[in-house]
Amino acid sequence: MNSNVFIGDTEFFPGIGKVQFEGPESDNPLAFKAYDRNRVVSGKSMDEHLRFAVCYWHSFCASGGDPFGPGTRQYKWADRPDLESRARARLDAAFEFFSKLGVPYWCFHDFDMAWEGVGVADSEKNLQTMVELAKERQAETGTHLLWGTANLFSHPRYMNGAATNPDFAILTRAAAQVKAAIDATVELGGHNYVFWGGREGYACLQNTDTKRELEHLAMFLAKARDYGRSIGFDGTFLIEPKPMEPMYHQYDFDAQTVIGFLREHGLAGDFKLNIEANHATLAGHTFAHDLRMAADAGMLGSIDANRGNPQNGWDTDQFPTDLYDAVHAMLVVLEAGGVAPGGLNFDAKVRRESTDPEDLFLAHIGGMDTFARGLVIAERVLADPRMQELRFGRYSSYDSGNGKRFENGELSLADLRDIAATNGEPRQVSARQELVENIINDHIATGT
Numbered sequence: 001m002n003s004n005v006f007i008g009d010t011e012f013f014p015g016i017g018k019v020q021f022e023g024p025e026s027d028n029p030l031a032f033k034a035y036d037r038n039r040v041v042s043g044k045s046m047d048e049h050l051r052f053a054v055c056y057w058h059s060f061c062a063s064g065g066d067p068f069g070p071g072t073r074q075y076k077w078a079d080r081p082d083l084e085s086r087a088r089a090r091l092d093a094a095f096e097f098f099s100k101l102g103v104p105y106w107c108f109h110d111f112d113m114a115w116e117g118v119g120v121a122d123s124e125k126n127l128q129t130m131v132e133l134a135k136e137r138q139a140e141t142g143t144h145l146l147w148g149t150a151n152l153f154s155h156p157r158y159m160n161g162a163a164t165n166p167d168f169a170i171l172t173r174a175a176a177q178v179k180a181a182i183d184a185t186v187e188l189g190g191h192n193y194v195f196w197g198g199r200e201g202y203a204c205l206q207n208t209d210t211k212r213e214l215e216h217l218a219m220f221l222a223k224a225r226d227y228g229r230s231i232g233f234d235g236t237f238l239i240e241p242k243p244m245e246p247m248y249h250q251y252d253f254d255a256q257t258v259i260g261f262l263r264e265h266g267l268a269g270d271f272k273l274n275i276e277a278n279h280a281t282l283a284g285h286t287f288a289h290d291l292r293m294a295a296d297a298g299m300l301g302s303i304d305a306n307r308g309n310p311q312n313g314w315d316t317d318q319f320p321t322d323l324y325d326a327v328h329a330m331l332v333v334l335e336a337g338g339v340a341p342g343g344l345n346f347d348a349k350v351r352r353e354s355t356d357p358e359d360l361f362l363a364h365i366g367g368m369d370t371f372a373r374g375l376v377i378a379e380r381v382l383a384d385p386r387m388q389e390l391r392f393g394r395y396s397s398y399d400s401g402n403g404k405r406f407e408n409g410e411l412s413l414a415d416l417r418d419i420a421a422t423n424g425e426p427r428q429v430s431a432r433q434e435l436v437e438n439i440i441n442d443h444i445a446t447g448t
């Protein structure tokens with residue numbers, strides 16, 4: 001750990017030192033108010049629970065462009081004259097940021113860290129160059145790689161999909177990229193490898209052989225898994241569900257769809273889910289819903305933390321500052337026993353109107369504090385015996401007698417009919433939703 005100040009030959013965030021925990025009374029915007037990494041919550045440190053990661057693409061590659069106008073931010077690392085020196089400067093800036101923020105993990109796509117070459121071998125070489133530099137920076141700063149992935153959606157060749165492209169030639173290009181990205185992930189000691197099926201879907205059902213495309217996707221994932229295992233990758237492969245955007249329909253629609261797909265194709269042993277908040281809401285669910293579905297299946301692998309905007313519904317990738325949402329997410333995560341070896345990656349971007357380098361810090365500090373608060377409150381909610389009773393007590397009729405026999409598969413449909421006929425009309429039992437909601441609010445209001 002050398003880097004209280006900066007990495008490489010330039011300081012990209014001058015005037016900003018290491019972000020410290022100063023507690024709830026602090027009014028320093030560049031300090032943590034709640035994220036106290038060593039504080040023990042529910043038997044583990046906050047760091048062990050939360051495993052925060054910064055994502056490379058939104059924070060260091062995006063400059064605020066949208067479909068209606070170009071970028072608004074002039075970051076110092078973007079003004080280098082050629083692709084390689086820009087990529088190197090960007091990496092140095094990123095590691096200065098990780099180090100000053102004190103975040104334990106980061107995540108990348110192949111071509112946000114490196115630049116695409118002319119042809120497969122040239123691109124592999126570029127990625128390798130950057131992997132070597134990243135390896136040094138990881139060692140210097142003590143930052144670890146949460147996950148790597150390949151960008152199989154930006155290049156025009158992927159306009160009809162990557163692993164689900166109707167053209168085999170395109171599928172092979174995707175395979176080449178995934179192979180190199182798995183190599184890079186392994187080389188950097190990554191804990192997970194992510195597949196987000198950005199264009200694995202369709203725009204027109206009538207010109208698409210969906211059955212064949214899904215079979216290709218499963219075969220592709222199986223071969224990627226086999227390759228990863230063959231070179232010693234023992235981490236988790238993750239699928240990140242998203243229902244739409246950029247495609248009209250994406251196959252990895254939501255948690256339950258992906259779980260069914262993985263089980264159908266015998267992939268559930270190696271793959272888990274990376275649940276993104278804003279993707280869950282795009283699918284018409286809450287963030288907590290998709291987390292719960294993944295956790296129930298034993299497949300909650302990692303989290304892309306962000307939030308959408310309920311008023312417009314698309315993937316706005318805002319930093320997660322909604323405490324209520326974070327509490328509900330952490331209720332699932334805590335109950336599931338955590339997400340390790342996954343983590344909580346801020347797949348979020350500062351707004352186009354947020355143009356100071358300092359805004360990147362403020363955004364991450366806010367997100368980290370929000371989840372730290374969510375964690376502390378969730379611990380209290382889970383420890384509240386009323387909550388246990390209000391949720392699990394409702395099922396007590398299955399704990400013994402005929403209910404238990406039903407769960408054990410010992411009662412036929414006719415047996416169930418006979419029990420109903422003897423018992424008469426069941427008594428009405430209130431679900432007490434308002435009480436549940438009030439108790440959670442009381443715990444939120446008690447503070448962290």
Ligand code: XLS
Pocket residue numbers: 109149194196240242276304315347
């Ligand atoms: C886009 C996705 C993407 C993945 C990584 O909506 O969230 O950023 O996390 O490819």
Ligand code: NI
Pocket residue numbers: 276278279315317347
């Ligand atoms: Ni997203």
Ligand code: NI
Pocket residue numbers: 196240276304347
């Ligand atoms: Ni994501």
